[in-house]
Amino acid sequence: MTPPRDLGAWKRGDPGSLVRLGLHELEPGLRLYRRPADDGYGYLTVLVALATRTGTDGPRWHLSISHPTRHPTWEEIKEARFRFMPGDITVAMLLPPEELWINEHEHCFHLWQTDRGGYSVPHFTREDAPS
Numbered sequence: 001m002t003p004p005r006d007l008g009a010w011k012r013g014d015p016g017s018l019v020r021l022g023l024h025e026l027e028p029g030l031r032l033y034r035r036p037a038d039d040g041y042g043y044l045t046v047l048v049a050l051a052t053r054t055g056t057d058g059p060r061w062h063l064s065i066s067h068p069t070r071h072p073t074w075e076e077i078k079e080a081r082f083r084f085m086p087g088d089i090t091v092a093m094l095l096p097p098e099e100l101w102i103n104e105h106e107h108c109f110h111l112w113q114t115d116r117g118g119y120s121v122p123h124f125t126r127e128d129a130p131s
Helices: 016-020 074-084
Strands: 011-013 031-036 043-051 060-066 108-113
Antiparallel strands (some): 043 060, 060 108
């Protein structure tokens, strides 16, 4: 996995610091980035890796984004997704059954790659909308 060409305001950090605190398992190739939040309060943290322990047909991209005191905004999530993950893949925030939730951080969202060479999530258009 190569780092993005343009980091903008993002700075690369040491993901090992989260592992030492017991907050994250170290996925091979895991990268950590931080930048000031859009509202000027606190920092956004992104962890991104080509995850190999997904139980799927091969490695898939995984990105988590968090803020210490609030949920990241849609614009912040979108910016991180397109800065740190390939632009030609489909990713989603998944909501599994509640008994499978792992909540290590109240204000953290996860994006997972959903496709493997094709579009593998429902594609809805206006014509598909219920009447």
